[in-house]
Amino acid sequence: MLFDIAPKERVEDLYDMRRELSSLEGFLSDPYVRMVVILGPRRTGKTSLLRVALNELGYPRLYVDARRVLGSREYFVREVKRGLEEMLSARRHRRLLLKALERVKGISVGGVRVELEARDFKATVVDVLESVDRELGGGFFILALDEAQELSAIRWLPKVLAYCYDTLRRVKVVVTGSEIRVLEDFLGEGDPESPLFGRPYAAVRTRRLSREEAIGFLEAGFMEVGMSIEEAVLREAVDRLDGVIGWLTYFGWHAWKCGDLRRGLEEAVLRGSMLSRSELERFLARREEARARYIAILKAASVRPLSWSQISRYLMAELGRRIAPNQLARYLSSLVRYGFLEKAEGKYYVSDPLLREA
Incomplete structure (x- = not known):
């Protein structure tokens, strides 16, 4: 269903991403x-694209949602355990995984439950990947790290x-994330000291929908749930939600559940603004x-795109003091890296439409 607010799992629920899906499946x-x-801005379908591709291809995979790791080694162990148990629950690759895991010290399997010894977890992860690589008779094993920039605190993971990149021919690594943080913070692009520096990768980018595509998505979604539409409300929704398919889905779900487009839009904007x-x-x-x-920078850039010098002058007027150029550069860089600002043609702007409403 198009208005399902959970990440999509089926290709028929993935709206207007055929080109991106074809590219991703080809690379995998x-x-x-x-x-x-x-790569892509927040809420533009990166997780949905990944999960649909994994399901379509059917390769065995270990999927880790890094947003649940919270920078904690303990939580990372828990998420790997969850991913292994998800594989065991899928009967298609159960025999392969059981055979691979029986070779690994520090892991015990009972039914679909996995117990891990966290003492030397780096070695355990390597052993699992090596064992799977040996057992695969064909195809590939996918190590999928969703929102990988959240794993930057797991210092040994890039090594x-x-x-894996250099040695295990049947193990592929897939990572998702916001462009600057995942490339610089996790993959170490531009840093010759990073373990992953210089290793080529294939990139797939998600995007915001155009105005016409966003209206088409809403029309298709409301038709699917059997709800009549009002063109004026749909146009207003696209104006306020700016082609971000995650927020458009949020609006569609709320409108469907309350049975009223206008109330659904206001509810989606309210709750989405609170989340942002x-x-x-x-x-x-x-x-x-x-x-x-x-906050002053975001306030300025939420009105219209501004250049570095325009933001500097605004801060001087708003805060009553001059911000040193190196400090301002650091603030802007952080906001871009974390996805609160985007930069295009030398100007900065708030990328999340509902953050502008917050």
Whole structure:
């Protein structure tokens, strides 16, 4: 269903991403592509694209949702355990996984339950990947790290991925994330000291829908749930939600459940703005000393795209003091890296339409 707010699992529920899906499936099936990176702004369907491709291809995979890891080694162990149990529950690859895991020290399997010894977890992960690589008779094993930039605190992981890249011919690595953070913070692009530096990868990019595509998505979704539409409300929804398919889905779901387009739009904007604000608060909580400056920058860039010098002048007027150029550059870089701002043609703007409403 198009208005299902959970990540999509079936190709028929993935709206207007045929080109991206075809590219991703092609890369995952190409023996000469070792790593694939799915990049795009927030809520543009990266997770849905990944999960649909994995389901369509049917390769065995270990899927880790890095948003649940929270930068914690303990939580990373838990998520790997969850991914292995998900594989065991899928009967298609159960025999392969059982045979591979019986070779690995520190893992015990009972039914579809997996117990891991966390003491030397790096070695355990390597052993699992090596064992799977040996057992595969054909095809590939996919190690999928969703929102991989959230794993940057797991310092040894890039070294393991570099080892897989260089050594394990049937193990492919797929990562998703916001462009700058996943490329620089996780893959170490531009840093010769990074374990993954210089290793080629294939990239697939998600995008915002055009105005026509966004209206088409809403029309198709409301037709699917049997709900009549009002063109004026759909146009307003696209104006306010800016072609971000995650927020458009949020609107469609709320309107469907309350039976009223206008109420659904206001509810989606209200709840979505609260969610965007909470994400910003988590970002600001670690930067309390500069909170007022970050908020002033976002306030300025939410009205219209602004150049570096225009933002500098705005901060001077708003805060009553000049911000040093190196400090302002650091603030802008952080906001872009975390997806709160985007930069195009030398100007910065708030990328999330509902953050502008918050």
